[in-house]
Amino acid sequence: MRVLEGRLTMITIVDVRDAISRIQHQVQQTADDLCARDGQLGDGDLGITLEKAFNRLAEIGPTLPEDLGKAFAAAAAAVSKVSSSSFGTLLATGLLAAAKRSIGKTELHSTAVPDLLRAACQKMSERGSASLGDKTVLDAIDAAARALDSHPKDSVSAVITAVDETLSLFRDRQCKIGRARIFSDRSIGLDDPGMVAFRVMVGALKSS
Amino acid sequence: MKKLLNDPAAYADETLAGLCCAHPEFYRLSPESPRVVVRPDSPVQGRVGIVTGGGSGHLPVFTGYVGRGLLNACAIGDVFASPSADEMAIAMRAANGGAGVLRLYGNYGGDIMNFEMAGEMVELEDITSSTVKVADDVASASTAERAKRRGVAGMVYAFKIAGAAAEKGFDLDKVTRVAQKAADNARSIGVALSPCIVPKAGKPTFTLQENEMEIGMGIHGEPGVRRSELKPANVVADEMLDAILSDGAVKGGDRVSVLVNSLGATPLEELYILFARVADRLDKLGAQIVMPLVGRYATSMEMTGASLTVLILDPELEELLRAPAECAFWKVG
Numbered sequence: 296m297r298v299l300e301g302r303l304t305m306i307t308i309v310d311v312r313d314a315i316s317r318i319q320h321q322v323q324q325t326a327d328d329l330c331a332r333d334g335q336l337g338d339g340d341l342g343i344t345l346e347k348a349f350n351r352l353a354e355i356g357p358t359l360p361e362d363l364g365k366a367f368a369a370a371a372a373a374v375s376k377v378s379s380s381s382f383g384t385l386l387a388t389g390l391l392a393a394a395k396r397s398i399g400k401t402e403l404h405s406t407a408v409p410d411l412l413r414a415a416c417q418k419m420s421e422r423g424s425a426s427l428g429d430k431t432v433l434d435a436i437d438a439a440a441r442a443l444d445s446h447p448k449d450s451v452s453a454v455i456t457a458v459d460e461t462l463s464l465f466r467d468r469q470c471k472i473g474r475a476r477i478f479s480d481r482s483i484g485l486d487d488p489g490m491v492a493f494r495v496m497v498g499a500l501k502s503s
Numbered sequence: 504m505k506k507l508l509n510d511p512a513a514y515a516d517e518t519l520a521g522l523c524c525a526h527p528e529f530y531r532l533s534p535e536s537p538r539v540v541v542r543p544d545s546p547v548q549g550r551v552g553i554v555t556g557g558g559s560g561h562l563p564v565f566t567g568y569v570g571r572g573l574l575n576a577c578a579i580g581d582v583f584a585s586p587s588a589d590e591m592a593i594a595m596r597a598a599n600g601g602a603g604v605l606r607l608y609g610n611y612g613g614d615i616m617n618f619e620m621a622g623e624m625v626e627l628e629d630i631t632s633s634t635v636k637v638a639d640d641v642a643s644a645s646t647a648e649r650a651k652r653r654g655v656a657g658m659v660y661a662f663k664i665a666g667a668a669a670e671k672g673f674d675l676d677k678v679t680r681v682a683q684k685a686a687d688n689a690r691s692i693g694v695a696l697s698p699c700i701v702p703k704a705g706k707p708t709f710t711l712q713e714n715e716m717e718i719g720m721g722i723h724g725e726p727g728v729r730r731s732e733l734k735p736a737n738v739v740a741d742e743m744l745d746a747i748l749s750d751g752a753v754k755g756g757d758r759v760s761v762l763v764n765s766l767g768a769t770p771l772e773e774l775y776i777l778f779a780r781v782a783d784r785l786d787k788l789g790a791q792i793v794m795p796l797v798g799r800y801a802t803s804m805e806m807t808g809a810s811l812t813v814l815i816l817d818p819e820l821e822e823l824l825r826a827p828a829e830c831a832f833w834k835v836g
Contacts, residue, residue, distance in 0.1 A: 368627050375620065376589040384616055387588060391623050398627060422616055 305402040308366055312356045314500060315370075319349040321499035329495070333488040336470065336481065340380055341488050345495075347377045348386060364398025367391070381423070382489060385432070388422045389415035406447055412440040429471040430482070432489030435461050439497065451501045458494045462486050504705045506805075511702035515559035515581050522566060526831040529570045533597055538579045538590045540566045541597040545575040551669040551678045552576070552598025555608045555662065556591050556618065558583040560701070561722060563832035564658065564801040565608075570830025573666035574607075582701050582804070583723045585613030591621035595630060603631040603675030607665050607682055609654025610638040633679040637661050639689045639812065641750045642719025642728045649750075653721050656764045656801035657689030660814045660824070663835070667826035685820060690747045693766060693810035694739055695720035695727070699803050718742055722766065722803040722810075736773065740780035743811040751815060755789025758821060760796070762812040767802040769809050774798065777809055785813075794824055800833070 322329075322345045329342030351373045359366040371390035374383055392414040397403060403411075416427075416436045425431045438461040439454045446453035470482040508514055516537050523530045523540065533539035546552055556578035557565045566577045575598035578586035595604045604625070606618050615636065622632045638650060639657030665682035673681070695717045698707035708724035711717060716739070719727030734742075753759055763778045765771070774797050782792055793816060801810070816824065827836030 364627065368624060372589045372592065372624060375587045375617070384620070388620060391620060394627060395623070422619070
């Protein structure tokens with residue numbers, strides 16, 4: 296991705312639209328796999344949830360306002376409208392947290408991204424009653440924020456590496472929250488589907 | 504499944520369309536969502552707006568209580584499912600007359616998550632809001648854990664009292680305070696005799712044998728506190744009233760309102776049989792019943808059974824309860 300690849304720069308609505316369209320494309324390729332992974336531990340709708348969310352975001356992309364706060368808020372509303380499943384609600388929650396931090400800004404410095412991720416992570420944690428270490432998407436987001444702190448340049452690659460490491464780190468642990476908790480023994484050896492979904496999203500941002 | 508419907512997936516939408524078509528003086532669909540019902544005169548400038556939201560399948564709860572002296576707007580989900588945060592935000596905007604909006608709804612996880620998010624969405628547009636969650640079902644958690652209780656028929660009283668407070672021009676803090684007081688003073692418990700069927704599921708949400716009843720069952724078929732053989736109405740009324748009184752005592756001289764509510768299929772006749780016993784018991788305690796309600800106020804589609812709600816009044820709540828209000832299902836004054 297132009298903005299995050301290789302240099303410090305400013306993020307505008309153009310970059311957000313670009314990110315949405317890249318992620319939408321990638322999510323379409325991986326939706327079945329995400330559903331299958333989710334089906335081993337949950338209700339098996341994660342891929343569909345993400346596909347619905349990003350298809351809708353791609354539809355409204357051209358109409359998103361330049362004010363990034365308003366754009367993130369509109370994105371949160373759109374996601375919540377097409378998917379009231381738990382991951383859809385969490386994604387909307389994260390976007391809304393980012394919206395609050397960005398209201399009135401048409402540009403964000405790329406170094407502000409870790410703060411947005413942490414704000415999103417915090418709010419998602421409250422809303423989903425999950426903590427870091429529970430083997431959820433929060434652990435992947437937190438790892439991404441830390442990677443951005445230490446690698447402000449070449450950031451997408453650093454984030455991908457960090458998320459991959461987090462997936463490995465948690466693979467043999469038990470899920471501690473959500474429906475997967477009921478099958479916590481079965482979750483050992485399996486990647487958390489929410490983390491995999493986040494990996495798909497950040498993977499889509501890497502320039503091919 | 505034996506239901507009068509066209510398509511299970513369209514159940515909620517077609518219900519709301521019919522409701523608004525039948526009673527345009529009380530309800531209109533938001534131009535922004537077929538799942539948001541708004542009072543035709545809302546927002547009222549300078550007045551606090553009252554919004555609620557929840558799943559379909561409980562009429563007159565939730566949408567039915569949109570009306571003068573009641574709610575301004577309501578977001579509706581599929582049967583027994585939360586509406587989205589976006590729909591709740593649309594309802595909040597439609598209720599906002601510049602004096603803030605009270606989110607007044609039942610204590611259920613999905614609704615809480617979405618209403619909190621809706622509040623954050625409209626906060627970005629400078630709409631101030633507050634929250635009161637109705638948690639009146641004494642069977643769903645102990646007195647010590649009353650904040651975890653489910654919201655059932657008691658929310659009808661909270662809607663009425665909050666709506667009257669807004670109509671009188673109270674500010675958001677005061678409307679919120681009286682709505683919370685109504686929610687705190689309302690206690691309910693239900694009894695189920697037979698289940699209901701969620702249209703998309705196509706089969707009953709639980710099973711009860713022909714001779715069985717379950718005390719304390721929730722309005723979505725959540726498990727109750729005790730399943731037993733079906734007992735005479737007076738024994739059932741006693742069990743329900745005892746559960747309510749042991750949570751919040753009613754003393755001689757207290758003024759209370761009582762709602763004996765059908766969960767859907769139980770006829771008025773049986774509700775009056777229950778009411779007679781409850782009234783007799785309260786009379787013996789020296790309590791005075793004010794504005795009793797007997798009928799279908801908060802249902803669970805075709806579930807057979809009833810719920811009992813007792814609202815302990817003080818002069819402020821009684822005045823607000825008696826204030827004029829009107830919707831298609833309830834008229835006061």
